[in-house]
Amino acid sequence: MTTSSPEATQAHSQGHPQRWLILGVICLAQLTVLLDNTVLNVAIPSLTREMDAATSDIQWMINAYSLVQSGLLLTAGSAADRYGRKKMLLTGLALFGIGSLVAGLAQTTGQLIAARAGMGVGGALLMTTTLAVAMQIFTTEEQPRAIGVWAAVNSLGFAAGPLIGGFMLDHFWWGAIFLVNLPVAALGLVAVVALVPESKSPQGDRPDLLGALLSTIGMTSLVYAIISGPGHGWTSGRVLLTAGVAAVVLGAFAYWESRVPYPMLDPHFFRNRRFTGAVAGAVLIAFGMGGALFLLTQHLQFVLGYGALEAGLRTAPLALTIVALNFSGVAAKWTAKLGVPVSIALGMTLMSGGLVSIATLAEHGYPGTLLGLVLIGVGGAIASPAMAHAVMSAIPREKAGVGAGVNGTVAEFGNGLGVAVLGAVLTSRFAALVPVAASSLPAALASAGSAGERERIIDAFSSGLETSLLVGALAVLLGGLLAAALLRRAERADSRAAGA
Numbered sequence: 001m002t003t004s005s006p007e008a009t010q011a012h013s014q015g016h017p018q019r020w021l022i023l024g025v026i027c028l029a030q031l032t033v034l035l036d037n038t039v040l041n042v043a044i045p046s047l048t049r050e051m052d053a054a055t056s057d058i059q060w061m062i063n064a065y066s067l068v069q070s071g072l073l074l075t076a077g078s079a080a081d082r083y084g085r086k087k088m089l090l091t092g093l094a095l096f097g098i099g100s101l102v103a104g105l106a107q108t109t110g111q112l113i114a115a116r117a118g119m120g121v122g123g124a125l126l127m128t129t130t131l132a133v134a135m136q137i138f139t140t141e142e143q144p145r146a147i148g149v150w151a152a153v154n155s156l157g158f159a160a161g162p163l164i165g166g167f168m169l170d171h172f173w174w175g176a177i178f179l180v181n182l183p184v185a186a187l188g189l190v191a192v193v194a195l196v197p198e199s200k201s202p203q204g205d206r207p208d209l210l211g212a213l214l215s216t217i218g219m220t221s222l223v224y225a226i227i228s229g230p231g232h233g234w235t236s237g238r239v240l241l242t243a244g245v246a247a248v249v250l251g252a253f254a255y256w257e258s259r260v261p262y263p264m265l266d267p268h269f270f271r272n273r274r275f276t277g278a279v280a281g282a283v284l285i286a287f288g289m290g291g292a293l294f295l296l297t298q299h300l301q302f303v304l305g306y307g308a309l310e311a312g313l314r315t316a317p318l319a320l321t322i323v324a325l326n327f328s329g330v331a332a333k334w335t336a337k338l339g340v341p342v343s344i345a346l347g348m349t350l351m352s353g354g355l356v357s358i359a360t361l362a363e364h365g366y367p368g369t370l371l372g373l374v375l376i377g378v379g380g381a382i383a384s385p386a387m388a389h390a391v392m393s394a395i396p397r398e399k400a401g402v403g404a405g406v407n408g409t410v411a412e413f414g415n416g417l418g419v420a421v422l423g424a425v426l427t428s429r430f431a432a433l434v435p436v437a438a439s440s441l442p443a444a445l446a447s448a449g450s451a452g453e454r455e456r457i458i459d460a461f462s463s464g465l466e467t468s469l470l471v472g473a474l475a476v477l478l479g480g481l482l483a484a485a486l487l488r489r490a491e492r493a494d495s496r497a498a499g500a
Contacts, residue, residue, distance in 0.1 A: 016137035018195055023137075023146055025191040026130040027153040029093060032184045033123040034157025036065060036100075039165040039177050040116075046174040047112075057109040063227055064113050068120030069127065070412040071220030075212040077128035077405025078264040082207060085129045085136065085401060086198040090189060092125025097185030104178035115178075124408075131404035135392055136199045145332035147392070148385040152326035155319045155380065163312050201398040208264040211256055215264065218250035219409060226416035234424070265402060269395060273493065277486025278390035279410050281344055284479025285351070285383055286414025288472045289376065291422035292355055293318075296369070299362060299465050303458055317370060321377025322384075331381040340386050341484040341491065347383025348480025351376050352473040359469035363462055383480065390487060422468040429464035 016022060040062055047053050047061065080088040099119030106112040131150060138146045168177045225243040232238050257263040269275050293315065300311035325331040335343040354375030361368020388407050395403035434444055434457055444457045 016197060019137040019142075019146075022191075022195050023134060023149060025188060025195060026089070026133055027150060028184060029089075029096075029126050029188040029192075030130045030150065031153050031157050032181050033069075033096065033126050034154055035161045035164060036119060036123070036178075036181070039161040040065075043165060043169060043174045043177055046169060047109075050174065051109050051112070053109050057113070060113045061109065061116055063224070064116040065120045065123065066412070067220055067223055067227070068117045069123040070223045070409065070416075071216045072121060072124035073128055073408040073412070074215045074219065074265060074402065074405040076124040077132065077401035077403070077408075078208065078212065080125070080129045080132055080401035080404075081201045081399055084198050084200040085132050086192065086196050088125050088401075089129040089133065089192050089196065092122045092129060093185050093188045093192065094122070095119070096122030096126060097182055097189075098122075100178045100181035100185065104175035104182075106175070127408045128401050128404040131388070131392070131407065132400040133196060133199070135397065135400045135403075137197065143393075144335055144385060144389050145329050147389050148326035148329070148332045148381070151385040151388060152323045152381070154384075155322040155377075160319070163316070166312070208257075208260060208262055211253060211260065211264040214249055214253035214256060218246050218253050221246035221249060223412060223416055226413075226420045229420050229424070265406070266399075269406075272394050273486045273490035274390055275394035277483045277490065278387050278394060279406065280486070281348065281383070281479050281483025282387045282391060282407065282410045283414040283417070284475055284483075285348065285380065285387060286411045287418035287421070287479070288348075288351055288355060288476035289380060289418070290415030291418025291472050292358065292376065292469060294419045295422055295426060295465055295468055296358060299462070300369075303462055303465075304366075314366065314369070315373065318373040318377045318380075321374050322381040325378065325381035326385065331385060334382060335386050339491075340390055341488040343386045344383050344390075344487065345480050345484035347379040347381070347386065348476050348483070350379030351383065352379075352477035352480070354379060355469050355473035355476065359466045359473065362465075387483070418472065422472050425468040425471050426461075426464040429467045430460055433460035433463060 047058060051057075053061070076088065076092075096119055099115050099117075099122055103112055103115035103119065106115055131147070134146050134150055135143060164180075165177050168180065221242045225239050225246055228236075228239050228242065254267065257265055258267045296315060297311055300306045300314055306314065338346065354372040354377075356372075357375060358369050358372035361371065391407045391410075392400065392403045395406075430444075444461075
C-alpha cells in the first residue's frame with residue numbers, strides 16, 4: 001500500500017473522481033516551470049541594455065535556474081515521497097511564486113540571479129511532484145494517457161517560451177515575463193489545497209541526507225560542465241574541474257546508496273531491465289530532440305535569416321503535433337495496441353527519420369524542415385510518454401517521487417548532452433571547412449570580405465549542421481532499438497515468472 005489517506009486509497013483502486021481536473025491544475029503549474037526554462041532567452045537584449053548586464057551575468061541568469069532545478073530533482077522527488085507529495089507541491093508553488101515576484105521586481109543582476117535560483121528550487125519540487133501525483137490519482141489503465149498529456153505539456157512549454165516571451169516584451173517591460181507566473185501560482189495553490197489528495201511512502205524511511213547532498217552536488221557539477229563546455233572549451237580548466245568533481249561525487253553517491261539501509265535511489269532499480277532500458281531511451285530521446293532544436297534554431301536564424309520570433313513560430317509544428325496526438329489520446333491508443341517496446345522503437349525511428357529529413361532537405365527550403373518537425377513530433381508523441389511510463393512503472397509506487405526525479409534528471413542530462421555533443425560536431429565540421437579562425441558563424445560572416453566568401457561560410461555551416469543532425473539521428477535510432485530490446489526482454493522475463 002502506497003498512500004496514506006482515504007482519498008488517495010480511492011485513487012489507487014478506482015482513480016480519483018476529479019483526476020482529470022487535478023491533472024489540468026498540476027499541468028498548468030508544470031507549464032510555468034517549463035516556460036521559464038526558455039522565456040528568459042528573448043529578454044537578453046532588454047536585460048543587457050536596462051541592467052547593464054555583462055555576458056557572464058546573462059549566462060548566470062539563465063543557468064542559475066536550470067542548474068539548481070536539475071541538481072535538486074532527485075532530492076525533491078525523495079522529499080515528496082517521504083514528507084508528502086501534496087505538501088511538496090504546495091511548497092514548490094509557493095517558492096516558485098515568491099521567486100517570480102522577486103525576479104520581476106529585481107533592480108540588480110545579483111537580485112535576478114538569486115531569484116532565478118529560488119525559482120529553480122520551486123521548479124524541481126514541481127517537476128517531480130506533478131508526475132508523482134499523476135501516478136497516484138489514475139488507475140494503471142489510465143496512466144499512459146495521463147502521462148501523455150503531462151509529456152505534451154512539457155513539449156508545449158519548451159516551444160511556447162520564446163513565443164510568449166516575445167509577446168510580453170512587445171507589450172510590457174522585461175519583468176512582466178516573471179510576474180505573469182503569479183496568478184498561475186496563486187490559482188495552483190488554491191486548487192491543490194482543494195483538490196489534490198495527500199500521498200506519501202508508508203514506510204517512513206529515515207531521510208538520506210548525505211545521499212541528497214551528494215546527488216545535488218554531483219548533478220549540479222555535471223550539468224554545469226555540460227553547459228560550460230561549448231563556450232569555454234571541453235579541455236578548459238573550468239570544464240575539466242567540474243566534470244572531475246561530478247565524477248568523484250556521483251561515484252561516492254553510488255557507493256553510499258549501495259551501503260545505506262534507506263537509500264534515496266535504490267541501486268537495485270538498475271538491475272531491472274525495464275528501468276535501464278527506459279532510462280537509456282529517455283536520455284537518447286532528449287539527446288536527439290534537445291540537440292536538434294538547438295541546431296535548427298541556429299539554421300533558421302543564421303542561414304535562412306528569420307528573426308527569433310519567426311524562427312520560434314516555424315519550429316512550433318513539432319510541439320503542436322505532440323500536443324494534438326497526446327491530448328486526443330491517439331498516441332496512448334497506439335501504444336496500447338502496439339505494446340511499449342514496439343511503440344518506443346517506432347517512435348524513435350520516426351524521430352530519427354525526422355532528423356534525417358531536416359539534415360538533407362532543409363537546404364531546399366522550409367517544407368523539408370516542416371516534414372522533419374512533424375516526423376519528430378509524431379515519434380516524440382509516441383515514444384516519450386511510453387518511456388516515462390516505463391520508468392515510473394519499473395519503480396515501486398511508494399517511490400513515485402524518486403521515479404519522477406530520475407525521469408526529470410535523465411531528460412535534463414540528455415538535453416544538455418545533445419546540445420553539447422551535436423554542437424561540438426557542428427563546430428568541428430565548420431572549423432574544418434572554414435579556414436578563418438572564427439568561433440561562430442556570426443563571427444565568420446563578420447570577417448568575410450566578399451559575397452562569395454559569405455556564401456562559402458554559410459555552406460560550410462550548413463554542411464556542419466547536416467553532419468551533426470545525422471549523428472543525432474543515428475544516436476536516436478540506436479537508442480530506440482536498444483531500449484526496445486531491453487524492454488522486450490524484461491516483458492518476456494516477467495511472463496516467464498508469472499507462468500512459473
